[in-house]
Amino acid sequence: MKKIILTVAAALAAGAFAMPAGFTDDFDAALKKAADEKKTVFALFTGSDWCIWCKRLEGEVLSQKAFSDEVGKTFVPVFLDFPNDKSLVKAATAKRNRELAEKYSIRGYPTVLLLDTKGEVLAQTGYRAGGPEKYLAHVKGLVQKGPLLQKHVKPYEKRFEGLGRKMGESANAVAAKVAGDHEAKEKAVKAAFPTIVGPILVEMKTLRKDLAAEQVPEAIADDKDGLLKQIDNAIEFLTKASKGELP
Secondary structure, three states: OHHHHHHHHHHHHHOOOOOOOOOEOOHHHHHHHHHHHOOEEEEEEEOOOOOHHHHHHHHHHHOOHHHHHHHHHHEEEEEEEOOOOHHHOOHHHHHHHHHHHHHOOOOOOOEEEEEOOOOOEEEEEOOOOOOHHHHHHHHHHHHHHHHHHHHHOHHHHHHHHHHHHHHHHHHHHHHHOOOOOHHHHHHHHHHHHHHHHHHHHHHHHHHHHHHHHOOOOHHHHHHHHHHHHHHHHHHHHHHHHHOOOOO
């Protein structure tokens, strides 16, 4: 009997969950509705039939009446599904979802983007424990912080991401010039690291100095500190790389 129960439970866990009440799967219609009603888009990027944290968010928050009764008062919720079972999403919707995932650089699931009426990201979050009431309070708080983050933190995040891309592009350029297998290319990139990272390290330190000097409201002080820690970690890595000290 115990084995049968576990088998049934596993089968249920493997299934997809339905689109939660109050959501639409039409992103463009959601954006228009948000503009008409002066609301924020609550865009959920999920994997309904495979992602365990997506299932938890759905079960603990999205499917709860306390959430569905309240979310529409502030948000226009949109459901952007990336299931393994392709039959769960219409072809046109799946295509649009892929375009949006690429546009917003979605790297993990669930990802919740809070968007303004032009589709600009105000804030980003994901699964959080605590139930529907706490989750609603969390996302509403993020919306309030959104304009502050856009003004004081997002420009530095973009610079940080740009430096990461620049380093990747430089490494790829070195590898592309090397004939041979993956190991040969890897050795060439490692040997070139001190040259590659030197200018990037200078820019990263400038970025750190600029962000540290940015005066931010108390509401987003933790966000600023979090980005400073990421930059500090990058500077530590780049410093070692510039000296050829990477393993």
